[in-house]
Amino acid sequence: MVEWIMEPLGYSFFLRGLFAGLAVSVACGMLSGFIVWRGMAFLGDALAHAILPGIVVSVMFGFSMFLGAMGAAVVSVVAIGAITGQRGFKDDTAIGVIFTGAFALGIVLMNRVSTFKDLSHILFGSILGVGTGDVTAIAAVALIVVIMVSLFYKELLVTSFDPTHAIAIGLSPTVIQYGLLFLVAATTVISVQTVGVVLVLALLVTPAAAASLLSKNLPVIIVMSIGFAAFSVLAGFYASYYLDLASGAAIVLTLTLVFSAVFAMAKVKAGLLRKQ
Amino acid sequence: MLQKLLKVLAAWKEPFNGCKGLSVKKPRIFCYGASCDHPPVADTPALYLKDVMFRYAGTESMVLNNVSVSIQPGEKVALVGPNGAGKSTLMKLILGLEKLESGTINIYGHNAASCRHRVAMVPQKSSIDWSFPVTVRQVVLMGRYVHLGWFRRPSVADIAAVDRAMEAMEIADLASRQVGALSGGQQQRVMLARTLAHDADLLLLDEPLNHVDIATQELMFHTIESLCKEGKSVLVSTHDLGILTVHFSRALFLDKSIIADGPVKKVLTPENIARAYGFEFHKEGELKPWLNG
Structure with a gap:
């Protein structure tokens, strides 16, 4: 067993990937509770898709993928903000319009770049392919997310629970929302390398969804979310190594299994309580 | 949208400090905290x-x-x-x-x-996301945020004010419950406790x-009465x-x-x-x- 665990750790690519994956799970777990309970799941998915053209453009012109993706994310968030409220549109309409458009643009750009044969690792992630530079960037973003959420925790809490009270005490829920979106965008960008654009939403939503079945207290939910995400990355990683599975899919599938197990457990517990 | 953005930018002129002399016309965000x-x-x-x-x-x-x-x-x-x-x-x-x-x-x-x-308000309950995973204690503590401002954590005095407010509204035993799981009357007591913690005049x-149930109504009017006697x-x-x-x-x-x-x-x-x-x-x-x- 020990050997089974230790063996892949001998490879530097495995270690790098594992470290990157764990950093990503910390960032996602930190934000997951807010995404679930502020009802931002669809927006998170949209962001993940909307960064595709940014990534493709950065590869085309040879600049940092992170900057390209962040640029696309910021443009999308601003565009969604601009459309929301126009003629009474709700934000999900704006999100639907922008995210599909941006994703389609990304696909078209991908087709145009003939040298750019394999972008499947962007769509589905390739955690074993992360370089040393990527790992540094991922760890830096994860650290920023942890610091920002810790520093502005009470502001995030009050703008989520009672925006009116927030305004009354001098806080702008809009500014806090944009700040949170910026963190979600940065986290999405670093998550893309682990699980890919298509599956990144799972890391943003499922950890807190599972944790919320067990606790109704946000700090506990956040800690549990980090735990669930980290466990899934770890388990998915080894599964991917030994069973030769796509790493992103293996991680997300593990996460879904964790959720299902917790869900079943909560159901059984509720059933037992009712019988008593 | 552009106007909104400009407003936000204008507010950054005096971001984290006091708001003394802030006129009505200027944006009213970031006026937050004891300063x-x-x-x-x-x-x-x-x-x-x-x-x-x-x-x-x-x-x-x-x-x-x-x-x-x-x-x-x-x-x-x-x-x-x-x-x-x-x-x-x-x-x-x-x-x-x-x-x-x-x-x-x-x-x-x-x-x-x-x-x-x-000034503090007990709002109509519709403006609040009751399903959000916060406990009674955390919500009452929000009444202290106006005095805390950016980056400051609640002090012993803040925690004591929260405890006093919860005791006054007879919800101390509910402190670690999620607010959405409470009855309408209990939720109203939580909001009043938050207002008490705010210590507004x-x-x-x-x-x-x-x-709201009769017991909560009575407690509410009793609390209002004693606040007025204190000069509020x-x-x-x-x-x-x-x-x-x-x-x-x-x-x-x-x-x-x-x-x-x-x-x-x-x-x-x-x-x-x-x-x-x-x-x-x-x-x-x-x-x-x-x-x-």
């Missing part, structure tokens, strides 16, 4: 409204028309009027949630738009009696006219403008009620049970 506190000016009304005019952006009709009111420290005032009279809007204006079209609102001698520490309660002022909006004669000495009758202001019995005349609720459009027979009762 923004305005201590009450001696010998000024708790609440002073002069010629307040307001309409919502893009609408023609005035929601509030020439409203002038003065409430002294220690006063307990009921705000009554039909639906759509502007009761909630008036409270939002006092709290600085909406921008005045013209007129003056002062709280203890300070412009209401910048005076956040002296002027309290606004917007329709606090809706969906309370303004309660309600459409429950029956409660007025028991708990209030002064009432304001609002229907876009102040129709009557004074002792409850003088305000609640059949003429005023008829004027505010438009009963004169009905058959005379329909009025009788109301006016006689």
Whole structure:
């Protein structure tokens, strides 16, 4: 067993990937509770898709993928903000319009770049392919997310629970929302390398969804979310190594299994309580 | 959108510091924390409204028309009027949630738009996300945020204030429960406890009696009574006219403008009620049970 665990750790690519994956799970777990309970799941998915053209453009012109993706994310968030409220549109309409458009643009750009044969690792992630530079960037973003959420925790809490009270005490829920979106965008960008654009939403939503079945207290939910995400990355990683599975899919599938197990457990517990 | 962005940018001029001298026209965000506190000016009304005019952006009709009111420290005032009279809007204006079209609102001698520490509101419950995973203690602690501001964590004194507020509202045993799991009355106690923790001098309660049990109502009025004895002022909006004669000495009758202001019995005349609720459009027979009762 020990050997089974230790063996892949001998490879530097495995270690790098594992470290990157764990950093990503910390960032996602930190934000997951807010995404679930502020009802931002669809927006998170949209962001993940909307960064595709940014990534493709950065590869085309040879600049940092992170900057390209962040640029696309910021443009999308601003565009969604601009459309929301126009003629009474709700934000999900704006999100639907922008995210599909941006994703389609990304696909078209991908087709145009003939040298750019394999972008499947962007769509589905390739955690074993992360370089040393990527790992540094991922760890830096994860650290920023942890610091920002810790520093502005009470502001995030009050703008989520009672925006009116927030305004009354001098806080702008809009500014806090944009700040949170910026963190979600940065986290999405670093998550893309682990699980890919298509599956990144799972890391943003499922950890807190599972944790919320067990606790109704946000700090506990956040800690549990980090735990669930980290466990899934770890388990998915080894599964991917030994069973030769796509790493992103293996991680997300593990996460879904964790959720299902917790869900079943909560159901059984509720059933037992009712019988008593 | 661009305007919104410019507003935000303009506000960054004085981001994390005090807001002394902040005029009504400047954006009112980031005025947050102890450095923004305005201590009450001696010998000024708790609440002073002069010629307040307001309409919502893009609408023609005035929601509030020439409203002038003065409430002294220690006063307990009921705000009554039909639906759509502007009761909630008036409270939002006092709290600085909406921008005045013209007129003056002062709280203890300070412009209401910048005076956040002296005033607190128990809102109608619809504006709150009750499903959000926060505990009773965390919600009551939100009442202290206005004094904390950016980056500061609650001190021992803040925690003590939260404990006192929860005990006063008899919800100390619910401290670690999620707020959404409570009954309507308990939720209202949590909101009142948050307001107590805020330690404001002027309290606004917007329709606090809706969906609340008798025990909570009694506790609420008892709390209001003792706050007023300490010199704090309370303004309660309600459409429950029956409660007025028991708990209030002064009432304001609002229907876009102040129709009557004074002792409850003088305000609640059949003429005023008829004027505010438009009963004169009905058959005379329909009025009788109301006016006689």
